[in-house]
Amino acid sequence: MIGLNTLLALSASILLLFTLYIILNGPRRAFARIVFYEVREAIKVFFMNHTKEQRVLQYVLDNATRGDPQSVIESIDKYCNEKEWAMNVGDQKGLILDNVVREANPRELLELGTYCGYSAVRIARLLQPGARLLTVEFNPAYAAVAKQMIEFAGVNNKVHILEGNTQEIIPQLKKKYEVDTLDFVFVDHWKDKYLEDTELLENPVQMAETKEKRILEFVKQNAAEGDPQSVVDQIDKYCSQKEWAMNVGDEKGLILDNVLKETDPTTVLELGTYCGYSAIRMARLLKPGARLLTVEMNSENAAVAKQMIKFAGVQDKVQLLEGSSEIIIPSLKTKYGVDQVDFVFIDHFSVSYTSDTKLLEECGLIKKGSVLLADNVLYPGAPDFLEYVRTCGFYDCTNFPSHIEYSTREDAMEKAVFKGK
Numbered sequence: 001m002i003g004l005n006t007l008l009a010l011s012a013s014i015l016l017l018f019t020l021y022i023i024l025n026g027p028r029r030a031f032a033r034i035v036f037y038e039v040r041e042a043i044k045v046f047f048m049n050h051t052k053e054q055r056v057l058q059y060v061l062d063n064a065t066r067g068d069p070q071s072v073i074e075s076i077d078k079y080c081n082e083k084e085w086a087m088n089v090g091d092q093k094g095l096i097l098d099n100v101v102r103e104a105n106p107r108e109l110l111e112l113g114t115y116c117g118y119s120a121v122r123i124a125r126l127l128q129p130g131a132r133l134l135t136v137e138f139n140p141a142y143a144a145v146a147k148q149m150i151e152f153a154g155v156n157n158k159v160h161i162l163e164g165n166t167q168e169i170i171p172q173l174k175k176k177y178e179v180d181t182l183d184f185v186f187v188d189h190w191k192d193k194y195l196e197d198t199e200l201l202e203n204p205v206q207m208a209e210t211k212e213k214r215i216l217e218f219v220k221q222n223a224a225e226g227d228p229q230s231v232v233d234q235i236d237k238y239c240s241q242k243e244w245a246m247n248v249g250d251e252k253g254l255i256l257d258n259v260l261k262e263t264d265p266t267t268v269l270e271l272g273t274y275c276g277y278s279a280i281r282m283a284r285l286l287k288p289g290a291r292l293l294t295v296e297m298n299s300e301n302a303a304v305a306k307q308m309i310k311f312a313g314v315q316d317k318v319q320l321l322e323g324s325s326e327i328i329i330p331s332l333k334t335k336y337g338v339d340q341v342d343f344v345f346i347d348h349f350s351v352s353y354t355s356d357t358k359l360l361e362e363c364g365l366i367k368k369g370s371v372l373l374a375d376n377v378l379y380p381g382a383p384d385f386l387e388y389v390r391t392c393g394f395y396d397c398t399n400f401p402s403h404i405e406y407s408t409r410e411d412a413m414e415k416a417v418f419k420g421k
């Protein structure tokens, strides 16, 4: 691994040392001796590299076999036993690590604290095909050494170095690095991080990959199962304190409650389930025998909503229909046995409000006295819808000024009672 430049520098240095050695025995000995030692130190630093970690790496590059992880760890052990101590897990504790890895036979592994890559190479040499180790290193200089070490050992297809802070990287593991669950975690970084990082790894709210899943996990952790009011309260709590989300929320939720109670419906249709907040909110007020059909186009939201609805214990009253409203509405009578709906909560895409309202009319799904309640008519706004229901002559309209959920921004809901055509 000695390049041309190194050879030239080496030759020049030897020549210089030789010259100095001659002068050293001449008349100006004291001065010559100082120069001799200075030059010798400079040469030492030049050839030994700048840091211990770089020297460990250089020793491996010079002495181990490329592509042979076993020879890499043996070279590191040899260097650190004989020349300079370094904080690798080492040969003795390395055997314990080997045994625990073999027993666990893991596929998805995480290491906290890569350092020079010793334990990453050690673990990687035992992994089954298809298994992978993600290793987190905070220090960029260590990460650079480890990267070369891992490549030299030939395990770079199994080991991925994630450079950065564990508290930032751990919550990104699912989404950014497509980790489902980890089979093995080797904790070997800062002792004062052990507890908080372990708690983070355990925490389903922070580990969930999307906001909607985090809301669901928060509810599962904090709400009473089978209690819809507690589910609604915990969603409000999470979304007002942690992450904003487009649930109808507690303020507009009261308007929804009141209009729903007044209507006392037997059949309710909701357009736009999202996480199931308003479905659960409405379901908790439904009389026995009444049912709610809720339409959600986004399959990931639908999956979250299904679990939320089940957790709240209202799954017998709520049927989630996955797909686009313009396709589902015309099939409600034939496919879902709906005769007519008494109450429609419109809360999906404001561009679809008017067309879906007309579709409900055309399909004969609303009758005289059926109540439409539309959310977000002020913000983001549904001007076409407002114009239609207020001017077509088929509806009695009432506007309910309010605010966007969990904020002070103005919004409103529009109630439109169908009078028939």
Ligand code: CA
Pocket (backbone or CB within 6 Å): 246, 247, 248, 347, 375, 376
């Ligand atoms: Ca809304």
